Amino acid sequence: MLSEFDLIKQFFQRSRPGTAALGIGDDCALLAPAPGMQMAISSDMLVENRHFFAGADARMLGHKCLAVNLSDLAAMGARPVAFTLALALPAAEPAWLGEFAAGLFALADLHDCELIGGDTTKGPLTICITIFGELAPGHALRRAAAVAGDDLWISGTLGDARLALAGYRKEVALDDAAQLLAGARMHTPSPRVALGLALAGARLAHAAIDISDGLVGDLGHILAASRVGATFDVDALPAGPALAAQPQALRRRFCAAGGDDYELCFSAAPAQREAILAAGLASGAAVTRVGTIDAAPGLRLVDARGQALDLPLAGFDHFASA
Amino acid sequence: MLSEFDLIKQFFQRSRPGTAALGIGDDCALLAPAPGMQMAISSDMLVENRHFFAGADARMLGHKCLAVNLSDLAAMGARPVAFTLALALPAAEPAWLGEFAAGLFALADLHDCELIGGDTTKGPLTICITIFGELAPGHALRRAAAVAGDDLWISGTLGDARLALAGYRKEVALDDAAQLLAGARMHTPSPRVALGLALAGARLAHAAIDISDGLVGDLGHILAASRVGATFDVDALPAGPALAAQPQALRRRFCAAGGDDYELCFSAAPAQREAILAAGLASGAAVTRVGTIDAAPGLRLVDARGQALDLPLAGFDHFASA
Numbered sequence: 042m043l044s045e046f047d048l049i050k051q052f053f054q055r056s057r058p059g060t061a062a063l064g065i066g067d068d069c070a071l072l073a074p075a076p077g078m079q080m081a082i083s084s085d086m087l088v089e090n091r092h093f094f095a096g097a098d099a100r101m102l103g104h105k106c107l108a109v110n111l112s113d114l115a116a117m118g119a120r121p122v123a124f125t126l127a128l129a130l131p132a133a134e135p136a137w138l139g140e141f142a143a144g145l146f147a148l149a150d151l152h153d154c155e156l157i158g159g160d161t162t163k164g165p166l167t168i169c170i171t172i173f174g175e176l177a178p179g180h181a182l183r184r185a186a187a188v189a190g191d192d193l194w195i196s197g198t199l200g201d202a203r204l205a206l207a208g209y210r211k212e213v214a215l216d217d218a219a220q221l222l223a224g225a226r227m228h229t230p231s232p233r234v235a236l237g238l239a240l241a242g243a244r245l246a247h248a249a250i251d252i253s254d255g256l257v258g259d260l261g262h263i264l265a266a267s268r269v270g271a272t273f274d275v276d277a278l279p280a281g282p283a284l285a286a287q288p289q290a291l292r293r294r295f296c297a298a299g300g301d302d303y304e305l306c307f308s309a310a311p312a313q314r315e316a317i318l319a320a321g322l323a324s325g326a327a328v329t330r331v332g333t334i335d336a337a338p339g340l341r342l343v344d345a346r347g348q349a350l351d352l353p354l355a356g357f358d359h360f361a362s363a
Numbered sequence: 364m365l366s367e368f369d370l371i372k373q374f375f376q377r378s379r380p381g382t383a384a385l386g387i388g389d390d391c392a393l394l395a396p397a398p399g400m401q402m403a404i405s406s407d408m409l410v411e412n413r414h415f416f417a418g419a420d421a422r423m424l425g426h427k428c429l430a431v432n433l434s435d436l437a438a439m440g441a442r443p444v445a446f447t448l449a450l451a452l453p454a455a456e457p458a459w460l461g462e463f464a465a466g467l468f469a470l471a472d473l474h475d476c477e478l479i480g481g482d483t484t485k486g487p488l489t490i491c492i493t494i495f496g497e498l499a500p501g502h503a504l505r506r507a508a509a510v511a512g513d514d515l516w517i518s519g520t521l522g523d524a525r526l527a528l529a530g531y532r533k534e535v536a537l538d539d540a541a542q543l544l545a546g547a548r549m550h551t552p553s554p555r556v557a558l559g560l561a562l563a564g565a566r567l568a569h570a571a572i573d574i575s576d577g578l579v580g581d582l583g584h585i586l587a588a589s590r591v592g593a594t595f596d597v598d599a600l601p602a603g604p605a606l607a608a609q610p611q612a613l614r615r616r617f618c619a620a621g622g623d624d625y626e627l628c629f630s631a632a633p634a635q636r637e638a639i640l641a642a643g644l645a646s647g648a649a650v651t652r653v654g655t656i657d658a659a660p661g662l663r664l665v666d667a668r669g670q671a672l673d674l675p676l677a678g679f680d681h682f683a684s685a
Contacts (some may be wrong), residue, residue, distance in 0.1 A: 062401060066588070068438035068495070068572060073396060079384060080402070084478065084493060086449035088486030116390035127491045128406035157404065160491075164410030169449045169482075169491035171406055174391065184389050266388070269678035273608050283674035339606060 045161055048133050052142045053126070057156030059060060060122050064272070066220030067298045070157035072123055072215035081174040084107050089166040089274035094209075096278055099137045101228040102142025104167070109253065111232035112303040116251035118182040118241020121154040121234060127171075129164030141209065171332035180241045182249035182307065187267035189336035191247055191308035194234045194248070194317060196326045199256060200292065201281025203254065203299025211293065223283035230303040235324035240307060245316050249307035255298035260306055264340060267308075273332025276345040293352060297342065308334050367483050369456050375448065381477030382444050392479035394445055400654035403441035403503065405529045407431050411488040412520045416531070421459045423550040424490070425466025431575065432494035433474060433554035438573035440563020441496030443556060445478040449493075451486030474556055479513040501562045504571035504629065509589035509682040511658035511683060512631035513569055518555045518648045521578060522614065523548035523603025525621025535613065537605070552625040555648035562629060567638050571629035573640040577620035579662065582628055586662060589630075596652025597674070598667040615674060619664065630656050 054065050063071035074080050087106050089095055106185045107124065114121050126145070130138075149156065154172070205223035208215035215223065233251075240246040248263045254279070264271055276289075278296035285292070305326075309317055314330070321328035335341075376387045385393035394488055396402050409428050429446065436443050448467075471478065476494070527545035530537035537545065544564070555573075562568040570585045586593055598611075600618035607614070627648075631639055636652070643650035657663075664672045 062500070063503070064507075067503075068435045069405040069441060069503075071403055071439075071498075071503060073401045073500075076398070079393045079395045081393055082446040082447060082495075083391040084449050084481050084491070086451055086482045086484055086486075086489070086491060088484055088489075090449050091417060091451075091484060093487050113390045117393075119391060125406040125493055127493075129410050129413075129489060159406050160408045162408055162410055162413060164408075164413050164489065165453060166471050167408070167410075167486065167489050167491075169408060169489075170404070171404075171447055171449075171493035173404075176393075178384070178395075181385070181389075181391075181393060183385075249390075261495040322565055361670045 043203065048138065048161055052138045053156060059157070061155055061157045064155065070125070072157060072173060077177070081114055081117045081179050082177055083110055083113035084169065084171040085113070086167065086169040098228065099140035099345045100144035100190050104148050104229050105139040106168045106170055107148050108144055108230045108232050108303060110170045110252065111148070111154070111234055111293070112230070114172060114174035115233045115237030116182065116249050116305055117174065117176065118180060118237045118249070119176040120238055121152040121158045122173050123155045124149070124170050125349070126159035127154060127169040128159065128161045129167040130161065131163070131166060131295045132346050140346050141329050158307060158335045163249065167249055174243060182243065182246055183238065184250055184263050184266040186306040187248035187269050187334045189269050189334055191334035191336060192311055192314065192330050193271055193273055193332040194306040194307050194309060195279060195329050196236055196280040196321070198279045199252070200284040200295035200299040202230070202301035203295040204281065204284045205330040206306055213287070218270040219283045219286065223281065226281055227301060233324070233326050236320060236326045238321035239324050243316065245289050245313045246307040246309040246322060247255060249305055252302040252304045252306050253300065256296070256306060257298045261340065263306070263308065264338070270335040270338045270340060271332055272335055272341040272343060274345060275342050275350055277329065277331045279327070279329045297352060304335040365542055370376055370460065370483055374460045375478060378600055383477055383479045386477065386479045392447070392477060394495060400497045401500050403439045403498055404493065404653040405435035405437055406491065406493040407435070408491040410491065412666065414537045416647070421462035421464035422491065422669055425463040426470050426551050427490055428490045429467055429470050430552045430554050430625060432492045433470070433476070434552070434573040434575065436494060436496040437559035438504065438571050438627055439496065439498065440559045440571065441498040441503060443474040444495050444497050445477045445479045446471070446492050446494040448478060448481035448484045449491040450481065451489040452483065453485070453488060498563060501564065504559065504563050504568055505586040506570055506572055506585050509585050509591050509630040509656045511569035511591050511656055512633070513656035514636065514652050515654040515656060516629050516631060517595055517596055517651050517653050518558055518627040518643070519603060520601045520603040521574065521616035521624050521626060522606040523623040524552070524623035525617040526603065526606045526609065535609070537669060541605045541608065545603065548603055553624055553646050555646070558642060558648045559625060561642035561646050565638065567635045567642060568629040569632040571627055574624040574626045574628050577622040578618070578628060579620045583662065584587070585630065586660070592660045592662060593654055594663040594665060596659055596667060597664050597672055599651065599653045601649070601651045619674060658675045
């Protein structure tokens with residue numbers, strides 16, 4: 042039987058040098074941002090049967106639980122530095138832990154993000170990561186910073202994660218290729234860290250949020266915090282490659298309110314259009330202009346001809362029964 | 364039905380100004396240590412039926428989950444600044460949440476520690492707090508800093524939390540008064556923040572750790588990290604007021620390896636004895652000298668006459684079945 046300390050040593054303690062003054066193995070880790078910089082901090086908890094299926098692939102789970110936290114840093118425009126991992130496990134299974142750690146560290150290394158501490162305990166499978174990024178004061182992409190007249194932008198594509206879920210639930214009949222394509226977006230999302238850094242570093246964008254609970258719901262947070270409204274063209278939303286082959290009604294619904302997308306929704310002055318397209322190209326995340334921020338409160342969804350749409354949409358609520 | 368956002372707004376978002384540049388309500392919180400200072404970071408996860416009983420008093424639980432994290436800062440000698448809270452709940456019950464928040468914030472306010480963010484989700488009751496403290500570079504009370512010849516010290520008293528558990532489990536027959544007295548140490552521990560600050564700030568101590576898994580096990584981490592040994596007098600260990608009335612064998616066992624104590628075990632040069640006693644008085648936490656750090660590896664337990672003891676003790680392992 043693997044003890045708690047053996048488990049940490051074997052799977053999570055690594056010798057690679059990092060930014061932290063002190064990593065795993067004491068009562069606390071020690072970390073300092075570069076002189077004059079702020080730390081951006083976010084914490085997410087993933088629970089079995091709620092955020093992922095029982096029996097989920099451990100390597101993909103290791104990727105995803107860090108990806109959702111990196112996505113929060115991206116939405117703030119912060120550079121990833123380090124993270125802590127608290128893990129409740131029904132049992133300490135070496136094979137599972139090896140795969141989980143492999144998925145986690147592959148993504149962590151890609152972003153130079155060091156595991157500096159945490160906790161392990163027995164319990165229902167639950168993963169809580171707290172992540173630390175660095176950014177210059179005044180550069181954060183705040184939810185409250187949208188301005189009437191701003192363009193509204195989306196990174197990457199939307200809706201494939203929700204389509205994958207619909208496929209698993211048999212709400213939609215998907216062939217194997219489509220299920221696999223959509224499933225990759227659900228299980229191994231790519232946080233838009235480089236794009237967020239470019240938008241914040243060069244002050245290209247005003248407000249930003251990551252789309253984890255669905256575009257309509259998450260954009261609603263920007264509108265409420267900024268006391269503005271928005272109009273967007275539902276048919277301009279970039280559907281994921283699997284969702285693009287589905288009927289219009291499903292495309293509209295899953296793009297506008299699918300959830301689990303981990304793309305960025307951001308607002309920026311029209312003068313920045315060229316620079317934003319260039320930042321998208323440079324960071325490997327396509328960006329699409331989908332609407333505008335309005336002075337009038339409320340969210341207006343229109344179709345490609347500019348006609349108002351009344352779609353039955355709702356953001357994801359973690360205490361709703363769905 | 365309370366939504367996730369209403370829940371955060373109603374119970375966890377407060378208007379009192381804090382240290383953080385940005386608190387709850389965006390993708391990340393923003394925090395910067397004072398110029399030249401480091402951040403000490405620790406994360407603990409508490410799981411129902413593992414770290415606390417199902418149906419545990421919500422107010423005491425709110426206190427305890429923050430106390431165990433504050434205790435990690437104390438063991439490092441860091442000043443509390445802020446924390447994040449990730450909470451999985453079977454249901455959003457306003458009465459429970461109100462009590463939990465009351466216990467949490469009462470202790471947080473006592474230590475000027477601001478809630479700056481987190482996550483809430485549906486799931487088996489699980490509480491993960493990540494805490495942030497501040498300290499000057501080089502002042503941290505590291506596990507690796509014990510030196511042969513150091514005195515070994517303990518703050519407060521030991522064993523009452525373990526006695527309370529034994530009472531609940533009917534391993535020991537306790538009258539109501541003793542159960543209540545011991546239970547208070549189990550449910551509402553007092554993290555030794557002021558003592559830790561005094562020990563680190565004036566460089567009085569070398570190594571320190573908080574005793575959460577039992578003295579023998581936790582001291583073992585100092586010995587391993589510092590490559591030293593230790594001798595301590597089991598009968599010199601300060602038993603809690605309820606445990607003090609119990610037979611010697613139980614006193615020895617619960618003091619030396621009870622767990623859940625959240626007291627500090629620290630090493631310091633003999634020249635600091637007067638200063639350490641004064642720091643204990645000033646911080647309201649009695650300190651007791653219980654042994655010495657030795658060059659010879661291993662842990663030697665002796666009785667009041669200096670005779671070697673061979674007690675069957677083990678530290679708490681979160682993956683053991685106990």
